Amino acid sequence: MTTHLAPATTAAAETGTGTPERACARCGISGRYPGIAFDAAGICDLCTMYERHGTEIDAYFGDVERFVSLVRARSAERGSDVDCLLLYSGGKDSSYVLYRLIDLGLRVRTFTFDNGFISRTALRNVETITSELGIEHVTATHADQDRVFLRSLQQHKSVCNGCFRSLLDLSTRHAHDLGIPTIVTGLSRGQIMDERLSWFHRRGIFDPAEIEPGLREGRRVYHQSGGDIAPEVVDSVEVVDYYRYSDVTKDGIRALLHERSDLWAQPGDTGFCSSNCMINDAGVLVHTRERGFHNYEAPTRWEVRLGHLERAEADEELRMPAATPRVRKMLMRIGYPLPEAGTVRPGAGAPAAERTSPAVTTVSTSDADSTADRHRTPLTPAQRQVLARAGNTPGRQGRALLLEAKAPADSALARRSTLALLLHHEALRLRFAERDGGWEQYDAGVSGALPVLRLDASGRDTPAEAGLLRAAVDRLRSRISLTDGPLLQLALVDRGPLPARLLLVVHELLADTRSWRTLLRDLSALWAAGGETPLPPTESFLHRAAAVAPGAADRFDQPGPGPARSPAADADAREPVRIRVDCGAPASATRVAAALSAVLADLGDEPGVEVLDHTAEDGPRGIGRWSLAQAPSSGAPALIRYEHFGDLAALLPTDSPFALVAADEADFTVLPGTGRDTVTVSGVVRQGVLHLDWWCPPGRRGRLLAAAVPERVARRLTAATDSAAP
DSSP states (O other): OOOTTSOSOOOOOEEOOOOTTOBOTTTOOBTTSTTOEEOTTSOBHHHHHHHHHHHHHHTTOOOHHHHHHHHHHHHHHHTOSOOEEEEOOSSHHHHHHHHHHHHTTOOEEEEEEOOSOBOHHHHHHHHHHHHHHTOEEEEEOOTTHHHHHHHHHHHHSOSHHHHHHHHHHHHHHHHHHHTOOEEEEOOOHHHIIIIIIHHHHHTTOOOHHHHHHHHHHHHHHHHHHHSOOOHHHHHHSEEEEGGGSOOOOHHHHHHHHHHTTTTOOOOSSSOSSOSSBSTHHHHHHHHHHHHSSOTTHHHHHHHHHTTSSOHHHHHHHTOOOOOOHHHHHHHHHHTOOOOOTTOOOOOSSOOSOOOOOTTOEEEEEEOSSOEEEEEEEEOOHHHHHHHHHHTTOGGGOEEEEEEEESSOOOHHHHHHHHHHHHHHOGGGGEEEEEETTEEEEEEOOSOSSOSEEEEEOTTOOHHHHHHHHHHHHHHHHHHOOTTTOOOEEEEEEEOTTSOOEEEEEEETTTOOHHHHHHHHHHHHHHHHTTTOOOOOOOOOHHHHHHHHSOOTTTTTOOOOOOOOOOHHHHHHOOOOEEEEEEOSSOOOHHHHHHHHHHHHHHTTSOOOEEEEETTOOOSOSSSOOOOOOBOOTTOOOOSEEEEEEEEGGGGSOTTOSEEEOOOGGGOTTOOTTTTSSSEEEEEEEETTEEEEEEEEOHHHHHHHHHTTHHHHHHHHHHHHHHHHOO
């Protein structure tokens, strides 16, 4: 029997199992790294992707002459007497860059951010070298940096995120104030690959002409979503990575510094992955223990793939830091408890409110501020199904919805409405924790900053606004954390004289479509009333979840990983592709599933279709995940997953102060990874017409089209509609 939708090859690819023994035979990346997969030869999918697309990827990088030309052109255009501001830490990478900038004849000013944990040796390097070279230099600090570090560890299990935020905000303001048009960084090529380019590469985007606008939009969103820097300030300063234009290896960097060793000294108190920062070891220890993998794993292994670092040296750099007295002291100073080895702990910070529910287990956990009893509930079967499909990336499974306000709106109204929703709906306050190999959930209360951002899209044309939205959706998804929350994110999009828009992202664990209708009904009522109005009473989600959860014997079962990725998809390493067909009048989920099964049977395949009807009204009043996908009744393996959404306009009440905006940049029907490993079909009604969106790995697109599968299904549905017409 021919299986038209099966993978092109039969060799089984393996997903990362999380075992420390599993590692790529080429670059050495650990199987613990989320989402990594290996082929039959033990080669990771990132190595395979680079082997296939290396020429396209390398086109992003340039040479030093191009770097000098760009920097000088910008300073000449702006009439600046300083060509660039170098972010200078005193470590080896940025010290090498400083020497090279001077050798190239550029006019340089240096900027150091002292986070309170910079090595004294690194700071002496800064003072000695800038003085010797006659460089104007400034060192800046952040008055509340310890609190920034605490927040960074709570949200990201890393100190680097908070440190980079402070560094980029302060240096951008400084460069703008001095009229310096370019900031130069010392990010390594491995960091550039991981932090700048990986998002695009996962989506099959390799052209620098397409990547550059996306990076600019991403930078605007980054600053708007975490600070108060005006867009015109961000746009006035360009950030350029020196190592994008220099292919020097680690050995080459060390050789140059060795020649000038009378000025530069190697710090001896900074651990393996940094040559300037002491608290880095504390961040790596927390990340490795709580996330299960080293947070320098990806950029360091890219250095190996690019030929800048030997694998053995990479293995040495990625050694696990020890919980030394110095590391413990640093964590104690910023108020973060040392996590125990081999455990995943929920985020620090005691909840502001607790709610007692029957049949809910109470577990004591340690927080940064205190020790509190939290009432834990097992996941519902529907939630467990979501985690199983999410595989190694459970944190990013957020659905996005874009609304347009019919009346003027501002951030204050968005914040008031969001706070009221959080106070009213228990499910929006949920946090998730792993214990004994499984997941539990609890009410974390309302605490911390509200998850409301403001995005400035005023004066942008349609393509530019679309790019901003695309970057914003990705940014909001990245802010979602199962353990630290919040799992709801909103962004008010200011469009100048045009109507404001509201972008919502909610994690799939919280809300099926029935819950979205409740959420949007209540948001509409609050928005129309200025942010405060009585809402209909709702049932406790945790109380109901405890009643339907598995028994005590298996309540901590770990959901299995998502479907194994095919070798063809791993080799291509691209985002899924879409095939869109119109199918005439609306049809029920049952009828569409029957048409899918019939076409598969006609082609000689097993008629296996898994169905998730998002329009179902199961579950109690309120917000919470109850809808389960139904496996094929025949018991055959599911070749296709059909998700039925119906008319999305029905999500809003008829008197809503919002209108739904259809935008591919914020497509409600698409979760990250939709169609990545199997064929997923989404059924959506738009203006009275049923549209089927087929998502599949690129390698299967040709086979679907060759067998005319989407068209066959559309014809069958259209014929059924015509025969039923009077």
